[in-house]
Amino acid sequence: MLKIYNTLTGRKEPFIPMEENSVKMYVCGMTTYSDAHIGHARTYVAFDIIRRYLEYKGYDVFYVQNITDIDDKIIKAANEAGIDALEYSAYYAKRCLEDMEKLGVKPADLYPKASEHIDDMIEMVKKLIEKKFAYVADGDVYFSVEKFREYGKLSNQKLEEIKAGARIKPGEKKRKPEDFALWKAAKPGEPSWKSPWGSGRPGWHIECSVMSSKYLGIPFDIHGGGADLIFPHHENEIAQAEAAYGRRFVNYWLHSGMLKVAGEKMSKSIGNIINLRDALKRWDAEVLRFFFASYHYRSPADFSEDAMKNAENSLKRIRMAREKLEEFAKNEKIDYSVLDEREKKYAEAIERLRVEFEKAMDDDFNTPKAIEVIFDFVKETNKFLMEKKNPNAGLCHHALETLLEVANVLTLLQDRKELKEELIIEVGKKYGADGKPIEIIEKLIEIRKKAREEKNYELADSIRDDLKKAGIELEDMGKETKWRIT
Secondary structure, three states: OOEEEOOOOOOOEEOOOOEEEEEEEEEEOEOOOOOEEEEEEHHHHHHHHHHHHHHHHHEEEEEEEEOOOOOHHHHHHHHHHOOOHHHHHHHHHHHEEEEEEEEOOOOOOEEEEEHHHHHHHHHHHHHHHHHHHEEEEEEEEOOOOOOOOOOOOOOOOOOOOOOOOOOOOOOOOOOOOOEEEEEOOOOOOOOOOOOOEEEEEOOOHHHHHHHHHHHHHOEEEEEEEEHHHHHHHHHHHHHHHHHHHHHHHHHEEEEEEEEEEEEEOOOOOOOOOOOOOOOHOOOOOOHHHHHHOOOOOOOOOEEOOOHHHHHHHHHHHHHHHHHHHHOOOOOOOOHHHHHHHHHHHHHHHHHHHHHHHHHHHHOOHHHHHHHHHHHHHHHHHHHHOOOOOOOOOHHHHHHHHHHHHHHHHOOOOOOOOOOOOHHHHHHHHHHHOOHHHHHHHHHHHHHHHHHHHOOOOHHHHHHHHHHHHOEEEEEEEEEHHHHHHO
């Protein structure tokens, strides 16, 4: 049985969805004032894997991820650029979704935008005022935290501690420092909408309470996001929704760990924020996904050059096992009666792969353990194919299908770009490199490396350009040259 660590209760719990065969899942999306960075990538790969495993187990998953397209940061950046705030955020929303697609993250079923749900937010604010959980203060509307007795239950904080750390900023009109804004009165140079309290715009927290409940109902199964959102964002979401509707908001709260870069927290002041778009130019998307999957989703992850090289080398071992199986696999049913003892032993390893993989993933989506299980199978596969020069084709096909199925849950070994073998062979002939396409590419890289050392840049550039025409892009990284299929 699948068990999930629920931040709300602080323990692993059996996963029992509201409906037997379906799961309703909401993950907080990006505030689109700039390009996505690798911290965003870490979060959305984590929840992509969670979604894929739920689907693997037979659930019909309806996955909603919002887009915050109106916010203080967006308004500030848009004003500095001299562009309408919604036009500015739409530009970056498009870029962020494009980058996630390039990374290989499956798209959500729905991407609701905050700006398109203002009327819904106004209705929830009205409901909270009617129920005495909110108050109007000169055009602003605030949620009265002390009125919601369970405030702090997600972040495990006491109200006294929250009060001690809260402050009233200049210009705020709230009664208590811990109260938070549901609606903000219009200011010069900001987009605004009409409301019963005057023109203004919604606060940040209200949008997720509104859009998640609108499309998934209350309660729904899973609400996810980065650990940095536990307080105050998710705490405030719970307060708003449960105060408004008088019942539980979400059954399972899941939070992904934060991403560091070379041991340091990502920040503008340090200057170590890596845009996803830049990362994808340097590293293969599948290598990035493997790196993220190698950490448990709740654990902190540490991004570095060495970590990426390790991920690349590890992934190469899995890819090579797939290629070996592809050489022998034929789409035919296994006749177990004709298998010899060695092949029967390998058939047991195939079954063990699935059983152990599911055991790992049922334990709160333990992807590091699941990867360990895959490597055990890779080792078994290499040993089997060394011992059996002519293995049973149906058995190899079964092994390949099983490997692809479990790896796909971890976002690995997805549909891949094929080598243009004939074009690569032709390029190889031109420069005297023969063998299989991958061998030719490696030989051409060596020829090019030698040409560069001898300052024969014309030959080096010619090899690079011809490979590019054949669908292979070279990237020089110091003394090392990497290649990828374009």
